[in-house]
Amino acid sequence: MMGGGGGGATAIPTSKVCLEKIPRIVIDERSSILHECVLKLGKGGEVDATVGELGLEPPWGMEGVGVEVAEPVMGEREVGEGVKGKVAVMRRGGGVTFAKKAWEAQKAGAVGVIMVQNVGIWPYVMKDSKKEAEALGVVIPVLMIKRNVGEKLILDCGGGGLGEVGIRCGKIGEEDGCIICREGFSVGETVLRMPTCSHAFHEACALQWLKAHNNCPVCRRELPTDDEEYERERRRQGRNYSGGEGGGENNNWEELLFG
Structure with missing residues (x-):
């Protein structure tokens, strides 16, 4: 089965454990x-x-x-x-x-x-x-x-x-704020920053997206899912969650994404 992160038509939610681990940031000056x-x-x-x-x-x-x-x-x-x-x-x-x-x-x-x-x-x-x-x-x-x-x-x-x-x-300019709601970031708000890239969103906006998709709304880099079949296919294709420097596969996504 192909999912949202793999470019197919079926969207797959991000892993619930991953959603809990993604850092939240309360913005200050x-x-x-x-x-x-x-x-x-x-x-x-x-x-x-x-x-x-x-x-x-x-x-x-x-x-x-x-x-x-x-x-x-x-x-x-x-x-x-x-x-x-x-x-x-x-x-x-x-x-x-x-x-x-x-x-x-x-x-x-x-x-x-x-x-x-x-x-x-x-x-x-x-x-x-x-x-x-x-x-x-x-x-x-x-x-x-x-x-x-x-x-x-x-x-x-x-x-x-x-x-x-x-x-x-x-x-940053207003245009560089949350791409989901099209609003800028303000002091006191809580944001969620994707572990696979530098993109950040208002927490509520990000959760609404990630509960239906396993990728970043901007660059489409993947996050883990709870779908075992999808994860097997991802590993077979050699798609790395980090999308960053280095190569190779790491099946321990918690270590790869969060250190």
Whole structure:
């Protein structure tokens, strides 16, 4: 049997367990969902990024700024003077929080931080739930890029293939709100963000769709179903839920979609 995610005529609901696990976000002024962020990599073109919910509050931007790789880890948190006046590129992890990485970069004179996701889960929002960045006094802009883009950026930095970057971050427009109801997002509303892509919708709108379909209303990337026959066919065809970087099949959809 072919379902909605496979391009056939019959729509199949998203798995009930998956619906329960998809994160809900209550929007506040700092929520990344209200902002769009673009990193310009010179001749490498532009890539989408997510703005961290810490550091300088959008809107902000910079042009023609140098980049420098910095890798503070637990017990060895010093960032070299090479980042002074530049944007520090840092991988997520190493036993150091986002806030402390940004703080170390700021102390060393960096004008911003590009954090590189260290796993395939994307999008990923950098939060500061413990208000650590606020306590430390982080005031420089912080953003995150996906793993494969970030690793190439790090290689380019080391090989001298990248000179300067530009970054712009600002409010999304009304047209970039919930595509289901055609309304924008507002502070205080609850939204649901798809684990297979960066698309977000009002919670009520998303649930109405996902209880009848197993894909994103925008890009049609699939989510799991409770239909065993459909899932067997999906595996046979080699369709991966993530639709992102990397390949291969992963039958543990909870690990694949939610880490």
